[in-house]
Amino acid sequence: MLSSRSGAGTILIVEDQPGLRALTEEILSSAGYSILVAPDGAEALRVAQEYCGQIQLLLTDVTLPKIGGIETAARLHTLRPDMKVLFMSGLARGAMTGSGTLDPQANFIQKPWSPQGLCDEIGKILTAEPSAQRILVVDDEEGMRDWLSEVLEGCGHRVFTARDGVEALSLARRQALNLVITDISMPNEDGLGIVCALRKAHPEIKIIAMSGAFAAVLKDAKLLGANAALVKPFTSEMLLKCMRDVAPMQTSGKVA
Numbered sequence: 001m002l003s004s005r006s007g008a009g010t011i012l013i014v015e016d017q018p019g020l021r022a023l024t025e026e027i028l029s030s031a032g033y034s035i036l037v038a039p040d041g042a043e044a045l046r047v048a049q050e051y052c053g054q055i056q057l058l059l060t061d062v063t064l065p066k067i068g069g070i071e072t073a074a075r076l077h078t079l080r081p082d083m084k085v086l087f088m089s090g091l092a093r094g095a096m097t098g099s100g101t102l103d104p105q106a107n108f109i110q111k112p113w114s115p116q117g118l119c120d121e122i123g124k125i126l127t128a129e130p131s132a133q134r135i136l137v138v139d140d141e142e143g144m145r146d147w148l149s150e151v152l153e154g155c156g157h158r159v160f161t162a163r164d165g166v167e168a169l170s171l172a173r174r175q176a177l178n179l180v181i182t183d184i185s186m187p188n189e190d191g192l193g194i195v196c197a198l199r200k201a202h203p204e205i206k207i208i209a210m211s212g213a214f215a216a217v218l219k220d221a222k223l224l225g226a227n228a229a230l231v232k233p234f235t236s237e238m239l240l241k242c243m244r245d246v247a248p249m250q251t252s253g254k255v256a
Helices: 018-030 041-050 069-079 093-098 115-127 142-154 165-174 191-201 217-224 236-246
Strands: 010-014 034-038 057-061 084-089 108-110 134-138 158-162 179-183 206-211 228-231
Touching (some): 010 018, 010 041, 010 069, 018 034, 018 115, 034 041, 041 057, 041 069, 057 069, 057 115, 084 115, 108 115, 134 142, 142 158, 142 236, 165 191, 179 191, 179 236, 191 206, 191 217, 206 217, 206 236, 228 236
Parallel strands (some): 010 034, 010 057, 057 084, 084 108, 134 158, 134 179, 179 206, 206 228
16 A cells, blocks of 8 residues: 555656556556546647646656657646656666756656655655745836845745846846846846847846836847746736746756
8 A cells, every 4th residue: 555645636647658557547546646648748748738627747758659758748838837747767867867868857767666656756746845946136116126026035036136237237147047037128228138148148047028118129028038028017926927937847847
């Protein structure tokens, strides 16, 4: 009998070996999870598109016919950004990460796994708190800076603030950042200048551009390298959804 806590949520299993797929479904169903299954990446995409409920976890083999597990996870992330991912393979993690196939931060379990080991790993992933990000908020309006800081810090993120582009770029040189949320219309260096400079010097940083009075220039910001755009005013829910859409897959099993 599995000693893990009772499962809650829906898991999409993608495994091309019928016997292992059926065994995995039986184990996780017995642990209390609702299960969706697919033999390959193409079918997994179809299942995810047609399923109306939430899918908490994608459990996928790395090596699959048609579409590999890593590409499958990446495509599904655009459909379901909140879904977490657990990769599995007969190869050891070191072999997968050493070859560059799998990101070192990805959730991974090696085959053959034990039923208890699989349930423990899934339980750990599903109950883990989202990873905190280091976020720079750039806006010349103090009220907007304070509101964004309150929302983001309330979600556990580390927040830095800047009043204009000059201050923002100086801070970006001193701090390791995951995300920059910047207004477009500001004194000194404007938001478009920030986007250009960051994209050149720090291509790994995600950028969300925002504007109210000059919403049309958000298109220019995206052309220059911003990952997403928000039109002011927006709600905290809209902000957090936008962040989930552009952020790396740290909280859901990062892929290469």
